[in-house]
Amino acid sequence: AVTVDYTGGTKTMTAAMVLAASAHEGVQLQFMAGRRPDLVQVEAGSEAPLEMPGHLLGIANLFALARAQVARRAYGAALDTVSAVEQGLMAAQKAGLPKAPKSWRQRADFWRGWLSVLEAWDRFDIRTADETLARALKEGHAWAEALARGGFAARLRALAEERAGGPGPALCEDLWLNAERRGELGLYDDAIARLYRLAEAVVQARLNRRHGIRDTGRVPRARVPEAIAARCDPRRDPLMGEEFVTLPLVRALDLLAHLDPADPVVAAWPREEGRFGLPGWQSARNRSILAHGFRPASRQDWNEARAWFDARRKAFWEDALGRPTAPQLPEALP
Numbered sequence: 238a239v240t241v242d243y244t245g246g247t248k249t250m251t252a253a254m255v256l257a258a259s260a261h262e263g264v265q266l267q268f269m270a271g272r273r274p275d276l277v278q279v280e281a282g283s284e285a286p287l288e289m290p291g292h293l294l295g296i297a298n299l300f301a302l303a304r305a306q307v308a309r310r311a312y313g314a315a316l317d318t319v320s321a322v323e324q325g326l327m328a329a330q331k332a333g334l335p336k337a338p339k340s341w342r343q344r345a346d347f348w349r350g351w352l353s354v355l356e357a358w359d360r361f362d363i364r365t366a367d368e369t370l371a372r373a374l375k376e377g378h379a380w381a382e383a384l385a386r387g388g389f390a391a392r393l394r395a396l397a398e399e400r401a402g403g404p405g406p407a408l409c410e411d412l413w414l415n416a417e418r419r420g421e422l423g424l425y426d427d428a429i430a431r432l433y434r435l436a437e438a439v440v441q442a443r444l445n446r447r448h449g450i451r452d453t454g455r456v457p458r459a460r461v462p463e464a465i466a467a468r469c470d471p472r473r474d475p476l477m478g479e480e481f482v483t484l485p486l487v488r489a490l491d492l493l494a495h496l497d498p499a500d501p502v503v504a505a506w507p508r509e510e511g512r513f514g515l516p517g518w519q520s521a522r523n524r525s526i527l528a529h530g531f532r533p534a535s536r537q538d539w540n541e542a543r544a545w546f547d548a549r550r551k552a553f554w555e556d557a558l559g560r561p562t563a564p565q566l567p568e569a570l571p
Contacts, residue, residue: 259294266291290335296325300341303348307570310418312356315570319348348570351380355566358393359415367397383571392563403451404442406557412438413546413554414565420543425534430527432542433519439502439553440489446557448496453484456492465491487513505552518542 243252258266266289271279299322306315322345326337350373357366370390373381384390399405412435419428437453444450450460458471458480469482484492490513494503506513521538524530546553550562 255289255294259291259298264291266294290337292325292329292334293337296322296329296337296341299325300344304570307352308568309422310359310566310568311422312352312359312566316349316352316356319345319352323349347380350378351384351571354381354384354393358566359418361415363393363397363400363411367393380571384567387567389566403445404438405446406442406554409435409438409442409554410558410562413550413562417543417565420539423536425536425539426525426527428539429518429522429525429534429542432546433522433528435546436516436519437486437489440486440493442554442557443493443500443502444489444496447500448493450492453489455481456484458482461492462495465495487515501552501556505549516542516545518545 243249255266258264267286268289269284270287271284273279299318303315303318303322306312306318322341326342326345330336350369354366354370354373357363357369370381370384370393374385374390381390396407396411399407412431416428416431416435419425419431441453444453450456458466461469461482461484465484465488466482469484469488471480471482473480490503490506493500494513497503507516508514518538518541521532521534521542522528524532525534526532555561
């Protein structure tokens with residue numbers, strides 16, 4: 238922690254004026270400089286205005302803003318802020334204004350690379366994030382090495398490999414962490430929508446990894462028992478002539494239970510009178526603007542949904558991964 242202390246009075250007014258000037262566009266800030274041979278006073282008649290680089294004060298504030306945004310794991314917003322820094326430096330150069338320290342450009346470049354990986358990862362563009370990081374590691378970028386030291390490069394590589402083979406436990410874990418980041422930002426509708434997708438992904442991952450059914454939206458009719466298929470909408474591929482079934486969440490659970498009644502996901506999912514039911518938190522999701530209604534989700538709705546999954550992490554993905562849930566993505570710029 239760094240604390241800057243100074244005497245009050247005119248110094249306080251001066252500091253306040255500089256902060257106010259740097260907070261507004263088009264305000265010229267200048268310092269009245271003069272010769273001062275001693276500590277008593279400035280030599281009379283030697284005063285002359287010296288323009289201060291007010292534009293640089295504004296850019297410096299953007300660096301602080303980017304740090305604050307990453308502290309909330311708002312990687313996209315932080316990346317936009319770094320872009321504003323770069324644009325400000327370029328505009329100042331074109332206008333012939335005093336140059337910023339070289340380290341500022343280096344810092345912006347460093348943060349842009351680091352944030353480009355986390356921003357893509359945060360919006361599920363796993364392939365782009367993985368390729369960007371792998372290329373940067375090969376080129377020896379320090380920001381990429383910082384991510385690798387934190388174990389994030391290995392996690393991203395494993396997630397990318399799994400995504401190529403269809404849903405699995407690593408994807409479920411990543412969805413959980415992604416939903417938690419939305420919850421931390423107060424985006425409860427978004428967070429709960431991700432948890433609903435996680436519920437689907439948990440079942441899809443088991444069907445894919447244990448039974449070779451990669452797509453529940455297109456399951457070969459021959460693999461679905463009549464009792465389950467009768468409650469779905471069978472379709473036929475117009476080109477191949479093959480009949481397939483689209484399984485919604487509960488029907489996918491039914492198929493998983495048929496294939497393996499002892500599956501941990503089957504055992505962990507609540508039932509009513511022998512039938513799988515939708516969890517209580519889903520009613521909040523159904524009333525959400527992201528589903529079928531207009532009611533905003535509340536913090537309580539989010540906490541209930543989160544608690545439901547938190548109690549089932551072991552069965553849903555931790556046992557399959559052979560370890561506890563991975564730490565959240567970074568909350569501090571390197």
